[in-house]
Amino acid sequence: MTQPPEPGRPPQGDGGAHDPTQVAFGKNPQPPTQPQQPPTQQPPAQSPAPPAAPAPAPAGPGTPPHAQPAAGYGYPQTPPMPNPYLQQPGGQPPQYGYPQPATLPASPPAGQRSEAERKALRAQVAIVVSAVAAIALIIGGGVWYSGSKGDDTGPVAGGGGDGKAGGGGAEKVPSDPSARLLFELEQPKVDKGLQVTVQGSWLTEDAYVKSGSSEITAYDPASGAEKWSIPLPGPVCFASRHVTGDGRTAIVHEPAIPTAETRSTGCSEVTALDLAAGKKLWTKNARTGDRPVRFDNVTVSGTTVAAGSGYGGAAWDLADGGSLWQPKPGDTCNDYGYGGGKALVALRKCTSAAAQMLIQTIDPKKGTVLSEYKMPEGVEYASVVSTDPLVIAADVGRSAGDGSGISDLFSIDAATGELRAKISAPGDTYAGDCDGVTRVEQCANMAVAGDRLYLPTEEHTTGGADAGRTNEVVAFDLATGKAGRKADAGDGWALAPLRADGPDVIAYKRGPYDKGGQVVSIDGTTMKQTVLLQMPNDDKARDVEIEFSPDHQEFLYSAGRLYMSQVYVRDTDQADEKLVVAYGTKG
Template sequence: MTQPPPPPPPHQPPQGGGFGPPQDQPPQQQPPQQQPPQQPGPGFGAPQTPAQPPAHPPQAPQGMPPAAPPPQPGFGHPQSPPPGYGYPGQQPNPYTQPQNQPQNPYGQPPGYGYPQPGMHPHPHPTGPNGGGRKSNTTLAVIVAAVVVIALVVGGVWYSQSGDAGGKEDTATSSGGTGGGDDDGTGGGGSVPAGTEKVPADASSNVLFQVPSPKVEDDTTVVVSGSWLTDKAYVKSGVAEIVGYDPDKGTELWTIPLPGPVCQASKHVTDNLTAVAFEPAMPTKAKPSNGCTQIAALDLDAGKKLWTKTAEVGGQPIRFDNITVSGGTVAAGGSSGGAAFDLETGKPLWLPKANEDCRDSGYAGGEKLVAVRRCGTYDSPQLHIQTIDPQSGKVNSEYKLAEGVDYASVVSTQPLVVAAEVGESKDAVGITDVFSIDNATGKLRIRISVPGDQFEARCSGVTRIESCTGVVVGNDRLYVETKEHAGGGEYGRTNEIVAFDLATGKQTGQRADAGDRYTITPLRMDGGNIIAYKRPPYDKGGQIVSIDGGTFKETKLLENPSVKTVRDVETRMSPQYAEILYAQGHLYMSSVYASELGNPDDKRYLVIAFGTNG
């Protein structure tokens, strides 16, 4: 545990080895890393708005390889910012757009994974006063043009209208005929209150920092897993679980393990959770010993309750994911899944050898959902099953179309599943989201979330519930949009938009990040969305609460803008870090420990913030 390092003296190179944000004084313009192909300009008379620099430079996540250069806008896309991804608001006036803006002053490429989406204009068919006198011919031409543009817009920005349930060319479903768990309101009912208190002073200070653990040269070790209880902030280290005082950061207890944690449940029941870990430490000769061990943890007492393994065909199962639902621990992998009682470790069900179908993973929380893989490796079919946590009995089932290789569970109640149908564009394993009735297994609606418009990401290949940039609440899907040009001179920004899980249509709600910030939904707080605003290079990050009804944003926390603190915070990218917030406390932690990169680059496992009010 250390405190933030002091600011470097003048003219001293900053820490970070190139990973940190731009300096307070921008460096000289650097030649671009890759010259994009020349794009055709917009139509005659449209402003030639140059591309905008990112709100913050790309941050290489700790232990992760650098990203490929982002794709450029497609042919014919005007180089001007979209007005909020389908949100019906005021459209920009093409004759008042600033021209001759300077190019990227920092010589940085766009942010990680962010393309530069173009905008399809929405011209108004009438004059500024609601309709001047025009000839019939002129008016007909304008109306026809608007209809054509509206159709184009409908195919690009408004393609998320959703498919009604039961399209047999997409998927089939089986189950009862009841109405399910949903009230049919489509998210239009009253929004439950949240529990997060608004502080008198949202400005924060650094509570503590934990240095990144030492590992062997040229190795990367998984340190995923972080939890927060009333008594402790708990974080996985290298072959250990450590409990820290939530305010001071002093170590309260340590649970040693024989090998590193490879999977961790994000769900907690009565301060109990579970992890999967290796039976021994990796070496250069044997970089992995298999994720074969499962343990239940008491996060308040700092105790390991039990350790279990499972076998199929006489071989230990290597688990790819683990979750908790109620009093059950469920873990799955390519050889099948197993479940244990959370308190005692008693086996509840185990996989059978030579099955044509195997549980590849589980999602927990309010319900227990299995992603079951059937068929051949080259032509699988995925079954999404809501199961009884104690017996493993299937209560309902929905079958995705053949050829969908992997799926992730965004929410188990209501049941929302993300999958890649065909080939995704820019997203990680997502093209579509399926809203499914838990009780009947029938498809409610299918929503398109193309990767060139939305930043939702899932690692459905192995981790069943590892989606970022998307949360579910109020029978709605809240999705982070792609970063795009903002309203400032150099600003870039994004939004969170909402889809109705009953109709698949956008609700018209939109939460703006603000110029030079990007916003990511973290979780629900009753009917409100808790979101993190990733800051520009000269600001601190923010936590906001977004009212689920009005979408009004309330600031709950704002971090210091001191550069040495920003350098640590901006490395904790929401896509590659664990971010927990509760009652004025923000904890950001890495999921990898590595010696790769600059040896002088100081890295941290955890940074914790607390509000002053």
């Protein structure tokens, strides 16, 4: 599979991935290598001495313990057990920290690689990506971001109407879908030898907001003129893909700027942001013993901010930062990740090697369990595709074989904890990507809308003498798990779902080498495609476009505008590399 949101609802929802301003998170196209190992986080004195284990990564350990059911809601004090997914070639454990970019074999641009080339490249970097992606990103490509109205419901209109794309989405068909360049943003300067994360992009009613190297900055959505900026003490490690109706969200960041000597200061700080007002609301952390917890992820559900890690999860009130729960001494189970949006879902694991992972829908204010589903044996890690309806992706028995983190998807009744349907999605057939070792809410190349899961196939060769490559998007019924209608990309084109638009799906459509891409709406009933944005077809524009992909970067489309942005920046001599490129329709 190839790769959140960062980032429909029941029966037209996907737990926050339903808003017109959401983006799919992606992975780092040039994964870093050989970072510096941080000091080991010590457990409190009252905990039993843990076995020797690698220290947690700066963006979170990425190696949470194995799971089993546990009474109550609490968190372990022992460091997480080594993650077999993160073992380096030759059986050596990974190292952690902010790394330098890896040197990868030369290959064509992302938009021109064949399926075999992409799979070969992914196979080379999948282990490294899993080990270090938590440091920085993602919507990716995959994770979606939202700028919604009300209780994370978004301004998605129900029912059809004149000019509407598809059968009931909010996005309108422009009179002229031809795209023009709106603006480009330069990458921030990074000290020599460093790579930092710039994860996070959102749309509000009057701004496009993007993470920089150590700040959050808002820009005019049409011109790119700076509107406001919030300084941070260190780089952003993770960003919630959800935004409340009044423009609030949360991030995890480092407490200081990395240097060549100190490549990471740890992803320990949780900050709530008011994107509408352009201000920081509060900054908090959690501690085990005398050290702050290094988080792997962060999400927002209602008025709750929740952050997970291999050392346990913590939650705060979004308005004032009041503590809702923290790691508890002596607890042998923890929440290593959360999914947010309309519901709050915890991925819970315990220290017992024989234990199974639990998917728990929890009360966002109290942390009490409302329902629980026990994942099958052979599931070590999982990802939240959607919380409402509840959809979980997992690599059962590590059978996916392509670094995607997906062999199967589980549709779960959040009210009862019962399995609705299991969808088989083998890695050599389908192209969704979750990379769910620690980045549990950043699946990409998929969308949930109208109680259906939309999943693209891997690219394959078309027939005929001049055979090209193409793929399809298949709709799966979440009640039965059965595949239904499909949308064909067309010869030389490839479809990648970005997000839901009511009952419809917004997708990016990569073109052949000699054509610009498109943003299309896929009708949730007929699977008919409607072009919303046609990218420019000149050589310069195509060269810029192929530098971005929903597999690897953040794509965010709304109201005739497409924003493509990086999730990592590093020291580079390539002056033409951009942080953000934005296009808009002419009509």
